[in-house]
Amino acid sequence: MFAKAIKSAALSAAVAICGALPAQATDLQFYFPVAVGGGAAETIEALTKDYMAQNPDISIDAVYAGSYQDTIAKVITAARGGNAPQLSVALSVDMFTLIDEDLIVPFDDFIKTDEDRAWLASFYPAFMENSQTGGKTYGIPFQRSTPVLYWNKEAFAAAGLDPNTPPATWEEMVEMGKKLVKKDENGNVTQWGVRIPTSGFPYWLFQGLSTQNDVILANAEGNKTNFDDPKVVEALEYLVSLSTEHGVMEPGIVEWGATPKAFFEGQTAMMWTTTGNLTNVRKNAPFDFGVGMLPANKRRGAPTGGGNFYLFKGTSQEQLAAAVDFIKWITEPEQSAKWTMATGYVAPRPATWDTPTMQAYAADFPAVLVARDQLEYAVAELSTYENQRVTRIFNDALAAAITGQKDAASALAEAQAQADAILAAYR
Amino acid sequence: MSGFDKWLGHCAALLLALLWVLPLLFAIWTAIHPVAFEARFQLNAPLTTENFVKAWQAAPFARYFLNSFVLVTSILLAQFVLCTLAAYAFARFRFPGRDFLFVLVLMQLLVMPDILIVENYKMIRALGLVDTIAAIALPYVASGFGVFLIRQAFMTVPSELDDAARVEGAGVLQILWRVYVPLAKPIYLAYGLVSVSHHWNNFLWPLIVTNSEETRPVTVGLSIFASVDSGIEWAVINAATLMTSGPLLVAFLLFQRQFVQSFMRAGIK
Amino acid sequence: MDRRDWVYGWLLVLPAMVFLGLFTHLPAIATIWNSFFSTPRGRRPKLFVGLENYQRLLDDPVFWKVMVNNLWFALGTIPLSIALALIMALSVQRAFAGRALVRMAYFTPTVLPLIAVANIWLFFYTPGFGLIDQITGLFGLGQSNLLGSPDTALFAVMAVTVWKEAGFFMIFYLAALQTIPPHLGEAAKIEGAPTGTVFWRITFPLLMPTTLFVSINAVINSFRMVDHIFVLTGGGPDNASSLLLFYIYETSFRFWDTAYGATLTVVMLALLGVLAIGQFLIFDKKVHYK
16 A cells, blocks of 8 residues: 555656756756747757867757746756756846846956957957946857848839838938838728837837937946936837827837738838848748848937857856857857858857858848948947846836827836836945 | 527537637648748648748657657646545545645645746755656646545545445455546546646746756747747748647547547546 | 544545645745745845735735736636537537537647647737738728737737637536436427526536536636737736736746745735635535536
């Protein structure tokens, strides 16, 4: 009887297929998120295998960890259970959160030689803004992106616009948008002028608008936001006016995930979305399209986005050194070029763009250069302590204004007050 | 019932069925046509297997399918054993602390293991089971819902049957196996369905507690295509969904008579 | 009470109690305990704050919003999915051409994982080229943005829930209907009772145990099923479609505010406790398996 009870308790344990192996000095666990479709996972795994073939004493277990959200949940859960990976790719904006949780170590301890310092200095400054704080480097840019404007050249021509000239300013975007809107005989819109997705993480594309209006949403220390700045309010009013006043954009919250499809289906003549979509658009757009920088207002501007490499606490110096070596290797121009071509992410070092592979690729598909050139005007993605909560507050304010529940000024003032209450503890 | 009523009833049934099967039809449509026809329902659209090939290459679905299968069956078996034993005790034995323990069991009905992820991960880690199928299963093997349902079923078994078996010299477990379990068959079926459906769908906990191809379930494979920054690729995600759910749907279509009849024979009430 | 009963009783419940203790009760106690402390961050240990988290909860407008949403969600999905499940089961009771296919249609929600299906529904709801707009477009209607406006987002999410739940519950009714002896209804009909009366007087009461089984599941699920919200709306716009469990998820696994997440969980447990205990009492008293 008792034996039976024991047996039943052991039953489920018996289905275990394999247990976790104890880590050796140069065994590394590497979590990576996938945010751009199936091909990314294959490429990371293939690159990891290449590295291990060249470095037989280092073994890297590359673990697919879901979306960015899932990855950070998995990393923090594992770390709290005393089982953190040695390295992981996670959103660059989660840097303050990971510091606050005391989970990551800076790269500075492993930057010893001049060569190392040159490597660290070789990334685009726009990408390093989200990777450094307090004089230390916590993240190495890897799968980074920035939003650009895609336009349908055929729709432009049909509307009597020059198919090779995208709008350069806010006013032009509205004017061209009005010409591009098409309606059927019932007065229902069949083609919108422009589409700026606002679901999920509306702050990101909105940050394009706020930067163009010459205002920064949060300070570099990550403990003060600027949500109620009059220029932010103005940018939000412009976004809202696209649907309400000018009628050039679909009203309500505009879904991010359906945006490329809406573009392919001719539902919109222009769209703002990530460079991570370049490969997708090139393959699936049934018409000639153009890729340009986001339009300017007071200045040009765009946020950066995407993921960085982080190093985690709780591992030996030897393991961390091996992890840094791997990160150096995978950000080298050749590997980086493979990654960029497979995914559409922006190569984070100028050197990558000089490789023959990338030059051939850019010659064949010049649109990839737009994102690189826009980096000059790019700023850090909104990132603060308690980042996800603060951006959620900001997102809610944007959504409330877009859906007409609050006016831009009061929605943003409330958001600023809430953010202040949270961030006061970090000043 | 008049003929018109019947006709009306059938029309309503067909209409409802059409509504319910729409997501499946859409999944099939997108999976077998090129991406360009995802939202264009033209009868002359060309056919393709490209989406299946792409999905198949993106994740080891055969292995994931096997893992999911092992996972749901082992959870189900463990639940049946643990819940049956406990339910029997609660239904037919008097022992000190019984009512208190039963309240503890009912409490599990209210606590979603999903919320306790961080604490449960610590426990799994302490047991040295991270990245095993057992780790996915363990938090769910003792189910308050299962104990409660099976206890209800056992309580309706006439005690004369129990006594008669005892007079014949049957042991406690023999009585349980020969008298109680057969009479509760419909409850096992109903509960089994709830359990299998839930664990077939579970995503977050398996993702967090597993790291390797050898342990991960189908939903982790599917998530590669879901929630991507570069827009949703319906054609591929639907091809992947069909590959993993298709076998179950075909099995139901073929065996539904047996399936429904086994409920019937078991006499669920 | 005999001593052997003690031993057997304890031995029989032991395995289940061990697992319940390890994976439910200990973590749950830790959760309640944590709700009286501040959230520990890497550099700041947790501090005892008494009822401060509960005070914060009372002052939190998002909390009240998700509570109201969840109430509407439960009221909207539970009765509708149970009623539809019953109608569906009744409709395939009689043999007709294509019955196997109709049954399979009803069965699809049970098999298709929600994580995949949510993307399909997202397509249905997409303005412009989504399925709903393609159909309404045939009648000359304009675009709708069901997920993107605060007035309709919750309803759109509820529709997916009803789809999932009714198909699943249908199976239980289908099985239960098989066991009702047909002669009961026929006898009543011969005596001239109209179809409706036969249903309400004979069929429905006999289905009562199934209805209660299904309704317990439905109540629990109305607090538990949030997977599709991640894909469809992310709780937006401005929390219009956020539910209690979704908010707990966000607080615990996105904001990593574990103490406040624990506080919300305690509220949820208390709420479900009251609901479930109420139902158990009915279940225990009214339903007799014979």
